[in-house]
Each structure stands twice: as C-alpha cells, then as structure tokens.
Amino acid sequence: MLTIETYKKQVQILNHHAELYYVKDAPEISDAEYDRLYHEIEAFEIQNPLFIDPGSPTQRVGDKPLEKFEPFAHRQRLASLGNVFNEAELKQFWDRIQKSYPDETITFTVEPKIDGLAVACHYRAGNFEIGATRGDGSTGENVTHNLKTVASLPKHLSESIDIEVRGEVYIRKSNFEKIKDKFANPRNAAAGALRNLDPKMAKARHLDILIYQGMGTNHKSQEQMLDQLKSLGFPVVPGVKIAKSFDGLRVAIEQIEALKPTFDFEIDGAVIKVDNFGKQAELGMTTKSPRWATAYKFTTEKAITRLNNVIVQVGRTGTLTPVGVLEPVNVAGVTVSRATLHNFEEIQRKGIKVGDQVQVHRAGEVIPEIIATISSPENAEEIPIPTHCPVCEAPVQTVLGEVAIRCPNSHCPAQKRGGFAHFASRNAMDIEGLGEAVIEQLLSSGRIQTLSDLYRLSVSDLLGLERFAEKSAQNLVQAIADRKTPKLATFLYALGIPGVGVHTADVIAAHFKTIEKISDATAHALADIHEIGEKTALAIANWFSDENNQNMLIDFELVGVQVQVENQDQVGNGPLAYQTFLFTGTLSELSRSDAEKRVKSLGGKILSTISKKLNYLVVGDDPGSKLAKAKKINEESPTIQILTEAEFIQLIYSA
Numbered sequence: 001m002l003t004i005e006t007y008k009k010q011v012q013i014l015n016h017h018a019e020l021y022y023v024k025d026a027p028e029i030s031d032a033e034y035d036r037l038y039h040e041i042e043a044f045e046i047q048n049p050l051f052i053d054p055g056s057p058t059q060r061v062g063d064k065p066l067e068k069f070e071p072f073a074h075r076q077r078l079a080s081l082g083n084v085f086n087e088a089e090l091k092q093f094w095d096r097i098q099k100s101y102p103d104e105t106i107t108f109t110v111e112p113k114i115d116g117l118a119v120a121c122h123y124r125a126g127n128f129e130i131g132a133t134r135g136d137g138s139t140g141e142n143v144t145h146n147l148k149t150v151a152s153l154p155k156h157l158s159e160s161i162d163i164e165v166r167g168e169v170y171i172r173k174s175n176f177e178k179i180k181d182k183f184a185n186p187r188n189a190a191a192g193a194l195r196n197l198d199p200k201m202a203k204a205r206h207l208d209i210l211i212y213q214g215m216g217t218n219h220k221s222q223e224q225m226l227d228q229l230k231s232l233g234f235p236v237v238p239g240v241k242i243a244k245s246f247d248g249l250r251v252a253i254e255q256i257e258a259l260k261p262t263f264d265f266e267i268d269g270a271v272i273k274v275d276n277f278g279k280q281a282e283l284g285m286t287t288k289s290p291r292w293a294t295a296y297k298f299t300t301e302k303a304i305t306r307l308n309n310v311i312v313q314v315g316r317t318g319t320l321t322p323v324g325v326l327e328p329v330n331v332a333g334v335t336v337s338r339a340t341l342h343n344f345e346e347i348q349r350k351g352i353k354v355g356d357q358v359q360v361h362r363a364g365e366v367i368p369e370i371i372a373t374i375s376s377p378e379n380a381e382e383i384p385i386p387t388h389c390p391v392c393e394a395p396v397q398t399v400l401g402e403v404a405i406r407c408p409n410s411h412c413p414a415q416k417r418g419g420f421a422h423f424a425s426r427n428a429m430d431i432e433g434l435g436e437a438v439i440e441q442l443l444s445s446g447r448i449q450t451l452s453d454l455y456r457l458s459v460s461d462l463l464g465l466e467r468f469a470e471k472s473a474q475n476l477v478q479a480i481a482d483r484k485t486p487k488l489a490t491f492l493y494a495l496g497i498p499g500v501g502v503h504t505a506d507v508i509a510a511h512f513k514t515i516e517k518i519s520d521a522t523a524h525a526l527a528d529i530h531e532i533g534e535k536t537a538l539a540i541a542n543w544f545s546d547e548n549n550q551n552m553l554i555d556f557e558l559v560g561v562q563v564q565v566e567n568q569d570q571v572g573n574g575p576l577a578y579q580t581f582l583f584t585g586t587l588s589e590l591s592r593s594d595a596e597k598r599v600k601s602l603g604g605k606i607l608s609t610i611s612k613k614l615n616y617l618v619v620g621d622d623p624g625s626k627l628a629k630a631k632k633i634n635e636e637s638p639t640i641q642i643l644t645e646a647e648f649i650q651l652i653y654s655a
Contacts, residue, residue, distance in 0.1 A: 002040055002041070002043075002044045004048075004051055007041065007044045007048075007051070007053075008053060010037060010040065010041055011041060011053050011055065011056050011057070013037065014034070014037050014038060014041060014057050015055065015057060017029055017034055017037075018057050035083060035085070035297060038057060038058070038083075039083075039085070041056060041057070041058060042058050045058060058288065069141035069142055069143065069195070069197075070141070070142040071135075071139050071140070071141065071142070072130070072132035072135075072139065072140050072141065072142040073138065073139050074120060074132070074135075074137070074138060074139070074140060075164065075215075076215060077137050077138055077285075078118065078120055078134045078135075078137050078138075078140065078166065079137055079285060079288060079289055079290055080118075080134070080137065080288065080289060081271065081289055081290070081293055081294055081295040082286075082288075082289040082293075082294050082295070083269075083294065083295050083296075083297050084294050084295070084296050084297070085296075085297050087250065090246075090249065090250070090253075090272075090294075090296060091246065093272070093294045094246050094249065096291070097274060097283070097292070100282070100283060101279070105244050106244070106274060106275075106276075106279070107221075107242060107243075107244050107274075107275040107276065108242070108243045108244070108248075108249060108252075108272055108273060108274060108275060109222045109223055109240055109241070109242060109243075109272075109273050109275050110240070110241040110242075110243055110249065110252035110253060110256065110270050110271070110272050111212060111237050111239070111240045111241075111256075111270065111271045111273070112237060112238070112239050112256050112259075112260075112263065112267040112270060112271075113267050113268055113269035113270055113271045113295050113296075113297075114167075114168035114170055114210055114212075114237065114265060114266070114267055115168075115170065115185075115186070115187050115265075115266040115267055115268045116168035116169050116170030116186075116187060116190055116209075116210075116265070116266075117133060117134075117168065117169045117170070117187065117190055117191045117194055117195075118133065118134040118166065118167075118168055119131055119132065119133055119134070119140075119143070119147065119166070119167060119168075119169055119194075119209070120132055120134075120140070120164055120165070120166050121147060121153065121164065121165050121166070121167070122163075122164050123157060123161070123162065123163050123164070123165075124162050125160045125161070125162065126156060126157040126158075126159055126160040126161055127155070127156055127157075128147075128148070128153070128154070128155045128156070129144075130142065130144050131143060131144050131147035132144075133194070133195065137288075141195065143194055143195065145199045146193070146194050146195075146196065146199050146201075146202040146207075147169075147194075147202075147209075148199070149199050149202040149203035149207065149589075150169065150202070150207045150208065150209050151206070151208070151589035151590055151649055152208045152209050152235045152649070152653060153209045153234075153235075154232075154233040154234060154649075154650060154653070155646070156233075156646075157232045157233050157234075158231065158232055158233050159232060161232075162216070163214055163215065163216055163217070163232075164214070164215040164216065165211045165213065165214050165215070165229065165234060166211070166212065166213040166214075166215070167209050167210050167211035167212055167213070167234075167237075168209065168210055168212070168237075169190055169194050169207055169208070169209050170186060170187070170190050170207070170208055170209070170210070170265050170266065171186040171189050171190045171193075171205055171206065171207060171208065171265075172186075172206070172208055172264045172265055173186065173263075173264050173265060173266065174264055175205070175206045176189060179205070185266070186265075186266050187266065189205060190205065190207055193205040193207060194207065206590075206591075206594075208235075208265070209235065210235055210236065210237045210238070210265070211229055211234040211235060211236050211237065212226075212236070212237045212271070213225075214228065214229045214234075217229070219277075220276065220277050220278065221275045221276050221277060222273050222274075222275045222277070223240070223242065223275055225277075226240060233650055233653060234653075235653045238263075239256060239259055239263075241255060241256065242275070243272075249272060252270070253270045253272075253296050256270045257270070257298055260298075267298075268297060268298055269295045269296050269297040269298050270295070270296045270298075271293065271294075271295050271296075272293060272294050272295070272296060273292060273293040274292040274293070279292065280292040280293075302331065302359055302360065302361050302371075303329045303330065303331045303336070303359070303360050304329070304357055304358070304359050304360070304374055305326050305327045305328075305329035305336075305357070305358065305360060306326065306327040306355070306356070306357055306358070307324050307325070307326060307352065307353075307354055307355065307356050307357075307358045307370065308325050308326065308327055308354070308355075309324075309325040309354060310322050310323065310324055310325065310341065310347075310354060310383050311323050311325060311390075312386055312390045313414075314389060314390065314391050314407055314412060314414035314415060314418070315414075315415070315418050316415055316417075316418025316419045316421070316422050316496050317406070317415070317418075317496070317498050318389075318406040318407040318408065318409070318410075318412065318415050319404045319405070319406055320344075320386055320389070320390075320396060320404070320405045320406065320407065321340065321341075321342070321343070322340075322341040322342075322343070322344060322347060322383065323338055323339070323340055323341065324338065324339045324340070324341050324352075324358070324370050325337065325338055326338060326339060326358075326360065329360060331360055331361075331368060336360055336368045338368070339360050339368035339369050339370045340368070340369045340370070341369075341370055342369070343403045343404060343405070344383070344385045344386075344403075344405060345403040346403075347383050350370075350372060350373060351373055351376070352370060352373050352383065353373070353376055353380035353381055353382055353383060354380060354381040354382075354383060355376070355377055355379060355380035355381060356373045356374070356375065356376045356377075356380055357373070357374040357375045357376075358370045358371075358372065358373055358374060359371050359372045359373075359374055385405070386405065389407035389409065389412060389414075391407070391412055391413055391414040392407065392409050392411075392412040392413065392414070394407050394408060394409040394412065395408075396408075413443070416443060417436065417439055417440060417443060418496075419451065419496050420434075420439045420442075420443070420448070420451065420454075421435075421436050421439055422494070422496045423451050423454075423494045423495070423496065424439070425494075427493065427502055428490065428493055428494035429483045429486060429490065429491075429494045430483070431454075431476075431479050431480055431483055432475075432479045433472070433475060433476040433479050434454075434476060434479070434480070438465065438476070441465045441466060442457075442465070445464070445465070447461050450548075450552045450555065451495070451552060451556075452552050452555040452556045452558075452559055452561070454480050455480060455481070455484065455556075455559035455560065455561060456559060457476075457477060457480065458477065459473040459474055459477055462476060462477065484560050484561050484562060485561075485562050485563075485564060486561070486563060486564065487509075487563075487564050488509040488513070488514065488515060488563055488564055488565065489502075489505045489506045489508075489509035489510075490505075491515065491561075491563045492505040492508060492509055492515070492518065493505035495543075495549075497539065497540055497543045498536075498539040498543070499535065499536035499539045499540070500536070500539075500540060503597075504532065504536065507529060507532065508526070508529065508532065508540070510606075511529050511608070513565055514563075514565055515553070515563045518540075518544065519544045519550075519553065521540075521541065521544075522541060523537045523538045523540075523541035523542075524537075526540050526541060574601070574602040574603025574604070575602050575603065576599060576602040576603045576604035576652075577603035577604070578603075579603075579604045579605070579615045579616065580604065580605050580606075580607050580613055580614050580615045580616070581596075581599045581604055581605070581606055581607070581614075581615065581616045581617075581618060582606065582607045582608070582609075582610065582614055582616070582617050582618070582626065583595060583596070583617075583618045583620065584617065584618070584619055584620065584623040584624050584626040584627055585619055585620030585621050585622050585623035585624065585627075586620045586621045586622055587618075587620040587621075587645050588620065588621065588645060589645055589646075589649060590645070590649070595618070595648070598652050599652070602652060610626050610629040610630050610633065610640075611633075612633060612637065612639050612640075614630070614639070614640050615639075615640065615641060616640070616641050616642075616643055616648070616651075617630045617640050617641070617642050617643070618643050618644075618645065618648045619642060619643065619644060619645075620645055627642070630642060
C-alpha cells in the first residue's frame with residue numbers, strides 16, 4: 001500500500017503520463033504499466049478517502065483538450081470505464097450488481113473493447129453535423145472535418161432522425177501494416193491523424209470507426225439499441241455476447257479474447273454492460289465511470305528483457321532474417337526466448353545492439369518481435385550486416401528498392417527446406433505429418449530433391465527415418481496422396497513463387513483458370529490483371545520460364561497430381577452471396593483492392609467485364625467505358641444497379 005507521500009508523488013507521475021497519452025499522443029509507458037500505477041492510486045484512495053488529491057487522475061476522464069481545436073461541450077458526459085484485471089475483480093463487479101437486484105436475473109452484454117480514440121458524432125435530420133473527441137469527458141475537440149474522411153462513418157442515415165452516437169476511431173491492422181515503421185501502434189497512428197489540423201492526414205491514414213452507443217434511441221436495452229444503429233447504417237461493434245450468469249460472463253470474455261486474432265482491429269479487453277437501460281439509470285454513475293459497466297482488460301502483450309544474441313535465418317526465397325535470442329520472458333502467458341528483428345535496416349534505424357534491454361511484443365498468433373531498445377549498456381555490441389549466406393556461404397545480394405538481403409543460391413539447403421515446409425503448410429497443400437524435422441531427414445538422406453518427389457515416397461522410404469513406424473509411415477504416405485487434386489489457387493500458392501501470397505494466387509487463378517494458361521502468360525499479360533504489379537508479374541513469369549520449374553510441373557503430372565480448373569461460377573457465403581460487382585474509375589475513400597476484399601468477405605463475386613450477369617457497377621471519379629456499356633445494357637433490360645462510392649459503402653456496412 002502507498003504512503004501519503006508516495007501517493008502524492010505517484011499522482012504527479014501518472015498525470016505526466018496521462019498528458020503524454022491523451023494530449024500529445026506520445027506515451028512513454030505501456031497501457032499495462034499505466035493501469036498498474038492507476039490501480040495503486042485507486043486502492044489508496046478507497047482506503048484513505050480524506051486524502052484524495054483533487055488533481056488525481058481518478059477524479060477526471062481523459063485529459064484536457066488540445067488548444068488548437070475548437071472546444072466542444074458534450075451534452076452528456078462522455079465517461080470512461082472502470083477496469084477489472086482478473087476473475088476476482090470481475091466477481092466483485094458482479095456481486096455489486098447482484099446486490100442491487102437480489103431477486104432478478106440480470107442480462108449483460110459483453111463487447112470487444114476497441115483500442116482506439118473515443119468520439120461523439122451528432123446527426124440532425126439524418127445528416128452528419130458535428131463530431132468531437134472525448135477530451136476530459138465534458139469538453140472535447142471539434143474534429144468534424146477529420147471525421148468526414150472516415151469512410152465507414154455514414155454521412156447520411158437511412159432515416160431522417162436526430163441522434164448522437166459514440167464509438168471508437170481506429171486504423172485497421174491490415175492498413176497499419178503499410179505504415180507500422182512510423183508509429184508505435186495503430187492507436188497512436190489513428191489519434192495523430194484524427195487530432196491533426198489537416199484533414200488530408202486523416203484521409204491518408206484510412207481511418208475507420210465502430211459505434212457502441214446511441215443517445216436518444218427508442219429502445220430499452222443495449223442489444224436492441226445496437227440493432228437499431230445497424231439498421232440506420234452505422235458500423236456497430238461486432239461479436240457482442242449475451243450473459244445472464246457469472247459463468248456466462250467468464251465464457252463470453254474468453255470467447256472474445258479467443259477471437260482477437262481474427263479481428264482487423266486491435267482490442268485490449270472486453271466491455272461488460274448491464275443490458276437494460278432502466279437498470280443502468282438506477283445504478284447511476286460515479287464521478288468518473290458508470291456503475292453499470294466495466295472493462296475487463298486482457299493480459300499485457302509486451303515485456304522487457306535482454307537481447308543475448310542475434311542469429312540469421314534463411315527463408316525459402318533466400319531472404320536473410322535476423323532473429324533475436326532473448327533472456328526468456330513471459331509475454332501474454334507464453335515464454336518467449338526468440339523474436340524477429342525483421343531486417344538489418346530496421347536494426348540500424350532502431351539502434352538495437354546485443355546486450356540491450358529491449359521491449360518485446362506479441363499479438364495474437366503473430367510471432368514475437370523486438371519493437372524498441374529500452375536501455376543500452378556500455379559493452380553492448382553492434383549487430384553486423386552479413387556479407388555471405390550463413391548456410392551455404394554464397395555472397396549475399398541486395399535488390400534496388402528493397403531492404404531485404406538475399407542468398408542468390410537456389411540450391412541453398414535452407415531455401416530448399418523452406419520451400420518444402422511452405423508446400424506442406426496449412427494454407428498451401430496442408431499435408432499433415434510433414435513437418436520441418438521430417439523434411440530435413442528426407443532432404444539430408446536424398447529421398448527427395450524437388451517438390452514432386454514427395455508423391456513418390458513409399459512406406460519403406462519412411463521406415464528408415466527417425467520416429468517412423470509402420471502406422472505413422474502409412475499415415476504420411478496417405479496424407480500426401482490425399483493432396484493429389486488441389487485447387488488451382490492452392491497449388492499456385494504452394495509452389496512458393498516470390499510475391500505470390502494467398503490473395504494473389506486467388507486473383508491469378510480466377511483470371512487464367514488453368515495452370516497451363518498461367519505457365520504460358522507473359523509478364524505483360526500478368527501485369528494487366530488488376531492488383532498484380534509489374535514486379536510480381538515479372539517474378540511469376542521468370543519462375544514459370546525456369547527450366548527446372550517447368551520440368552517439376554511436368555513431373556507433378558507424371559506422379560498423378562491433377563490441378564483442378566478454377567470454377568468461375570463459384571460464390572461465397574454471406575449477405576452478398578450470388579451478387580456480382582465491378583468497379584470503374586478512381587475510388588476516393590477506399591482502395592479498389594480493399595473494396596473488392598470487402599465484397600468477397602460478404603460472399604460476393606468480382607467480375608472483370610460488363611455483362612448482363614453483373615448486379616452492381618460501382619462508379620468512382622473519371623469512370624471509363626464500363627459505365628457507358630452498363631447504361632446501354634440497362635436501356636434494353638435494367639439489370640445493373642449503378643452505385644456511387646458512398647452508396648457502395650452504405651451497402652456493405654448494412655449488409
């Protein structure tokens with residue numbers, strides 16, 4: 001427990017960090033460390049209410065608004081939530097609610113807690129009018145111009161009503177990947193854009209929003225209110241669970257935490273609310289937080305440890321990747337002893353040395369990474385840039401415009417191992433039992449040389465390997481045989497062609513339909529496909545023109561591998577299933593690839609040409625001849641619905 005003196009000192013320290021977090025968007029400590037210090041102050045104040053400092057961070061919401069924005073007074077206080085960090089504290093929250101309603105079954109909603117920037121948005125007669133940040137809870141910053149750049153925030157509702165909604169502005173994880181070398185995390189990038197005087201900054205960051213509250217709706221519960229907001233066209237917080245018991249709360253929280261890696265946004269906990277609005281009003285508020293809600297914070301995913309060494313791994317494409325060997329440390333419940341450093345340019349940019357105290361980050365299923373140096377002792381050692389491959393000793397090469405260092409030797413043992421492991425991996429051929437240890441034995445014993453050799457393996461070939469008995473050998477041979485009829489996109493990805501990921505393989509397969517047509521395609525023909533850049537097109541054409549690769553494809557046929565022709569009529573499941581889309585012109589709010597991904601994620605299909613099979617033509621700026629063709633078809637038979645970009649965004653978020 002803190003003393004009065006240490007309490008006052010800790011209040012000053014936490015106020016300093018609060019200003020860095022809320023005002024300057026430049027935090028120096030992790031959220032977990034801030035929460036720990038805050039919890040200690042809060043515990044002291046509960047035991048010593050007469051000594052509460054009026055300036056304590058527990059006595060206010062957020063921090064003062066920035067002076068460069070016009071202040072905005074919230075009509076109703078935009079409160080922040082109290083936090084619980086473990087099951088015991090969750091049980092205390094539960095018991096407090098049950099004490100007020102001992103003879104009733106209370107229903108709770110449990111929602112993902114978006115790690116973004118809280119805002120309030122006001123609509124008049126269904127039109128977006130003004131929006132502001134949380135600020136200190138009473139007064140925020142008018143950021144209307146920046147919020148207007150948020151594509152997912154509707155500017156016109158489906159009904160002409162007056163309403164205030166509250167939500168979290170964030171950057172999708174997929175978009176943050178493009179700018180992650182410039183920011184500590186997605187929240188900082190989103191906050192910096194939303195609180196910038198130039199709206200172009202916000203637009204360039206592709207901000208998104210999820211709504212979790214509507215003020216003045218005509219419903220009686222949180223669940224019903226979210227349904228109404230969705231019907232109005234708002235993107236509401238997804239994955240909401242319902243719980244009516246303490247065990248139900250625990251299960252709901254565990255389910256949301258398990259879903260964390262699947263969300264395209266960062267979450268740092270689960271928000272628990274009493275569902276009934278009448279009971280919310282009865283339970284009321286403290287000076288800072290609602291008594292009817294709390295946030296269950298997930299375990300921190302960052303830790304500090306020592307970097308003991310750096311080793312260099314060689315991937316299937318020859319890329320040399322530095323990997324940090326760490327003093328073992330627990331991160332999010334997992335003991336981490338190695339973490340990626342990505343590339344040598346990043347090591348130099350971050351100034352990381354062997355012997356440094358470093359911060360390690362682990363998010364969901366992503367491998368741990370070293371994100372910063374915390375301190376560097378005098379005897380810390382520089383990390384040299386390799387001049388030769390650590391496996392085959394070939395002189396390394398660099399490619400103009402790339403940060404990667406590569407081994408140019410296609411026969412490098414490390415590249416061959418990586419190629420086989422990729423071929424057998426889950427998103428590729430998904431061959432159960434063919435792990436790296438087995439691949440290493442098969443290669444070192446000379447039983448396989450090329451990928452097609454896998455289909456020649458017999459039970460007797462495997463019985464000579466370590467840990468293989470009759471049954472396990474039969475299982476692996478059967479698992480390989482079961483993968484003799486792969487889909488075209490799966491096979492194309494499994495080949496490990498540089499630049500061809502899962503999505504690129506899907507795009508190419510959908511365009512060419514057969515492996516033979518892909519093999520015959522020129523770099524120019526490949527580059528003509530939307531989403532395929534010139535660099536990737538050249539890499540694909542070069543791979544298929546290589547004599548060794550051509551021979552391997554022939555050998556695949558000889559061993560009985562039959563690649564399936566792409567089904568051009570195939571559609572997905574979802575609200576847009578059996579609906580076809582085509583885009584023309586330049587989109588301003590979404591990139592075309594993002595727009596097409598959203599259609600596919602909802603079950604729709606993208607066409608490449610105008611025809612009567614097309615359901616929707618989405619028109620951006622400076623549309624080409626496709627618009628004229630669609631209008632001509634509609635003159636004969638009005639089958640194609642022509643949408644503006646705004647109408648398309650409204651469609652996908654209401655689907």
